[in-house]
Amino acid sequence: MKTKLGPMPLIYPIPIALAGANVEGRANFATIGDCGVMGLRPPLVYISLHKNHHTTRGVLENGTFSINFPPTELLSLTDYCGIVSGKQVDKSALFDIFYGELGSAPMIEACRSNLECRVEKEFSIEARHIFVGRVEQTYVDEDCLEEKDGKPVLPDMRKLDPIIYALDNRYYRIGKPIGVGYEEGKKHRSG
Numbered sequence: 001m002k003t004k005l006g007p008m009p010l011i012y013p014i015p016i017a018l019a020g021a022n023v024e025g026r027a028n029f030a031t032i033g034d035c036g037v038m039g040l041r042p043p044l045v046y047i048s049l050h051k052n053h054h055t056t057r058g059v060l061e062n063g064t065f066s067i068n069f070p071p072t073e074l075l076s077l078t079d080y081c082g083i084v085s086g087k088q089v090d091k092s093a094l095f096d097i098f099y100g101e102l103g104s105a106p107m108i109e110a111c112r113s114n115l116e117c118r119v120e121k122e123f124s125i126e127a128r129h130i131f132v133g134r135v136e137q138t139y140v141d142e143d144c145l146e147e148k149d150g151k152p153v154l155p156d157m158r159k160l161d162p163i164i165y166a167l168d169n170r171y172y173r174i175g176k177p178i179g180v181g182y183e184e185g186k187k188h189r190s191g
């Protein structure tokens with residue numbers, strides 16, 4: 001039996017990120033669950049920000065933003081960034097910050113992966129601004145990368161240790177890998 005919960009955007013799991021933007025020259029970060037991938041080639045992502053957020057002002061001002069993925073040890077600081085606004089609190093002082101190729105998208109050193117994005121498209125719907133960003137550069141902590149033929153390739157998700165959120169308002173961490181992509185399904189091939 002299925003129970004109807006009413007309409008809700010129940011897409012699980014929700015990775016938690018810190019969206020970063022410069023507002024009048026000062027870095028600011030907002031906790032977000034509403035972000036995702038729009039395509040691999042070209043590398044497009046989106047973030048959905050309430051129109052009144054301080055961070056939204058910064059993205060509109062510069063046309064750039066960052067998406068920073070905090071590890072679980074940054075849980076309380078990450079939650080704090082979702083409770084207070086840069087309008088009242090200087091959140092730039094919470095982290096060591098670096099800038100990349102775009103020069104205006106602040107990124108957090110202590111986050112193990114950071115996406116530096118340029119706004120490609122922007123539109124508003126209801127109370128949200130949706131920013132579609134082209135990823136201009138991707139930064140990953142060296143010790144989170146797996147090596148292939150002696151070269152660093154993609155990160156090991158267990159080492160990134162991302163914070164996962166659910167609509168029950170609880171935070172989680174990821175579990176163990178359970179299979180290999182484009183392989184597990186082959187057993188159902190006929191012939």
Ligand SMILES: Cc1cc2nc3c(=O)[nH]c(=O)nc-3n(C[C@H](O)[C@H](O)[C@H](O)COP(=O)(O)O)c2cc1C
Pocket residue numbers: 016028029030031032033034035048049050052053054055056079081082083084085086087165
């Ligand atoms: C777990 C969590 C998830 C959140 N997700 C979003 C989100 O996806 N979009 C959004 O606009 N605000 C989201 N918020 C709220 C903002 O982070 C919060 O209002 C923040 O204070 C905005 O900061 P700013 O005004 O400095 O930009 C979330 C907060 C928490 C704690």
